Amino acid sequence: MISELYLGWILELMLVFSRVSALFLMTPVLNFTRLPVMVRVLLAMALSIWLVQVTGLGSGMALSPRVLDDSFLLLIVGEVLNGAAMAFGLLFAFAAFQFAGRVIDYQIGLAVANQIDPVTNAQAPLVGTVLGMMGAIYFIVSGGFGIVLTALKDNLLAYPPGQIGFFTAVEPMLVSFGMMFTLAVLLIAPIIVVLFLVDITMAFSARFMPQMNVFILSIPLKVFIGFVMLALSAVSIAPVLTRIFQEMILYWREWF
Secondary structure (H helix, E strand, O other), X not given: XXXXXXXXXXXXHHHHHHHHHHHHHOOOOOOHHHOOHHHHHHHHHHHHHHHHHHOOOOOOOOOOHHHHOOHHHHHHHHHHHHHHHHHHXXXXXXXXXXXXXXXXXXXXXXXXXXXXXXOOOOEEOHXXXXXXXXXXXXXXXXXXHHHHHHHHHHHHHHOXXXXXXXHHHHHHHHHHHHXXXXXXXXXXXXXXXXXXXXXXXXXXXHHHOOOOOHHHHHHHHHHHHHHHHHHHHOOOOHHHHHHHHHHHHHHHHHHO
């Protein structure tokens, strides 16, 4: 009987570990993939043990040793889906910064000057990287890690190990996906308006002063104005940053 209880506890821990690992691997702000493999495993395991104890799932009775057959692999897949659905909240929040940065890069002519993101090994926009760093700093100083841990605990209570809650998160995902574009535009709205006025001014200049090379002049001018506006708007985008992470929390609340 004791061995069965221990085995059930280990099985629960493995399922929780699968959910936590999926969340961490898909979360950009944690930069989990840049840590050594042993450190990743130990951190995820320590957090999984803490969650099992805090949520009261450590009794070992929720799962029976009978799941050691082929169905246990399906349970692992379900836990990975749960972790991925939870990570979507963070991904959507930071994708808003990347999308906003991509729009600004196209407006000021830096779209061809992408850099390689060392976390994902993919091309990342220059301004999007700056906005993403700003969002990561705001997320950390505002207690974002505590919010993630609380959400993990609530998620385990709503969907204990062995239950798949991924499919109930599809509708909140679609709503959050739409909000991502709205919040991204709000994040850079002043910059877009000013750059649009610059384009209009350049168009009138080309009309009334055809001898001037407007294209060559507009490139450094738009880069300078774009970065100046980005610096000036940095102090006024705090409400938008707060709204972005509030939408992340709202997505989690609507799901579990």
